[in-house]
Amino acid sequence: MVSILTTQREYYILRPIGSFNKSDKYKKGGIGIEDEINGMMEMRSELEKEVGYVFSDVAYLRRALARLPRAEGILEGDIAENERMEFLGDAVLEAIVIEGLCEMYPHPGNEIEKIKMGLVSEPMLAVIAREIGLEKGPWATRRGLKAEIAADTVEALIGAIYLDGGYEAARQFIEKRILCHASESVRNELYKKPTERFREQALNRLHVNPTYRVEGKSKTKSSSQIVLGLYIGSEKVAGGEGTNRRIASWRAAMNGLKAMEWN
């Protein structure tokens, strides 16, 4: 049973866009507080549906969402709690992803680690945030959500699920939303550097080690540019440019994979 007090506090996070000043509206006698709470609960259940988990203690959910832009300035006291939750959620996420990957794939340890890095990276978590509707919901402003905040909120949400429902509940969420992306990463070896992928393919198919040659360099005070050519034997396969050698070689390798249709 959730007390009215908690639900009222929660209102600040879960309120719909446009209903900013609560007291004004009630003075005008517009919408009754009952409706507000009902509407809010509906949105909460929408999020819970996407997450696939129903919180028994809403306070956890509230803390997990405290860093979202609409809650800022109102739930100051919860920010520290939110960061603590994110700290826990980060560890929970990593452990569950690693365990899942170890069960699914026979890859050696360092590759498991690399696959994990892709799955728990900020852009990935920001995608998850969009999938569960944090971006378009009443929690975000019209400008949307910064990737950093979105990713942190997903981690905090995982911490909240873990605290409220335990390991199993957190595992189900992560399996459904995050681990399902692993197969793509593994099948296409996306967790490897493009240069590494190109070299392996070239060695396997043609038994040749590819080489990179510098084809142009320009350096001004504020920027530098390097152009690399990717060669198999003496034949040029692709080229790439970038501000440093690493970026240029990655681009060249990606172009090379495309040109050889090894993807």
Next chain:
Amino acid sequence: MELKGGANVGQATIEEVPMRESLEHKLGFAIENKWLLREAMVSGAYKAEHQDSEPVSNERLEVKGRAFMKLFVAEYLFRNLPEREGGMTKLRSALTDWKMLVQVADELGLEEHIVMGSDEKRDSIVNRQRSKAIALRALVGAIYQDRGCETARQFVVENIISHLDEAREKPPGQTAADRFKCEAERRMGLVPKYRLNGKRNTGKKKRIVVELCLGGSVVAEGEGKRRSAAERSAARKGLRAMGWD
């Protein structure tokens, strides 16, 4: 019985862990799957040397153990300390850095059970310490897989989190370079710079030499295997040269 670790029971050539019983005595419980325990104690270097007879090493278990060690420590800190996120992160890294892991491994007397490669046995103390830390992580992974979450958690609480007070007293993880920069800015308002002064090749070993400059004049010179190591030694010498330590 299914073996997720990848060890093959049918392979009779695999031996058990050296002095398994004494290891289990140290742990206070037995690991049912002996091959798992063996896997946790075989270093990657040994596997590389004995590719025909040794199908596994502790790499995978290490990854698993590291993740769950992180989780258990994080959860303990979260539930028991009022610290903010930054404080907890510092404490966690102090509890799980390799120095602490080596210390814990030594307390457990893990070294005699590790199946090491010949390099690790003979070579520098650093390699041996590294394999001790790795074996400890892998052991946590093996306990988790064999005895379940709660036993593994208890193991981590008893052996690692018990050093919480030490971790708290550890000087904040400031490197010599950080300290030098702080002092230079405070006392002289200058930002120190590191300049590569050359690579020395003495026989097989590559050495990198770095100069530490402060406002155009060279304060100290450091040398090391990698640039980071060279900078660290330069900063340490710089602190001494300026009398700031």
